[in-house]
Amino acid sequence: ETGVTQTPRHLVMGMTNKKSLKCEQHLGHNAMYWYKQSAKKPLELMFVYSLEERVENNSVPSRFSPECPNSSHLFLHLHTLQPEDSALYLCASSQEFGEAYQPQHFGDGTRLSIL
């Protein structure tokens, strides 16, 4: 148990579908992150939220839309995805963003497959 819960664990969708990934943390953390993990690439940071404000967006295509309604919840809205978007999407949280000695706590990810 990591304190960070992601749902669903697995998702299969067509390229025209719209779906959302959910992340929830009950650690009292103020920063939350979305990462993409593909088979042959390094872990890629997608978005960072600090106190519900987006502070980082690493040139992610607009078909990925994050939402952070409060410090405990983070969503990733998906629409019109491409086959190359198939990957493991990981959520993480940390106490603060950019402070000393703040390790990230990761969820176990959502395995996304685009047909």
Added chain:
Amino acid sequence: LAKTTQPISMDSYEGQEVNITCSHNNIATNDYITWYQQFPSQGPRFIIQGYKTKVTNEVASLFIPADRKSSTLSLPRVSLSDTAVYYCLVEGRGSTLGRLYFGRGTQLTVWP
């Protein structure tokens, strides 16, 4: 950008000490070095973090030379359950806010 480079894979036997080195030639003054462990179908888990010299906790040691251009994760007396992917992360603090760079990871396989 503080990119990292680490070996793609390593093999060891139970009971041996394993050292995994990560290169980060462009590390910034305010960057910290963090190592994570990842098992299949799970998210990465924090192992250890350091800024300089040596850090030790109950599972590992981290050695960082004076120039900080590399770091070495040391796992004493590994067991089969240490088989996992190990990631080296250079993480910005303060003025380098938001610079989170994961390496490609090192697949460690421990054999009986």
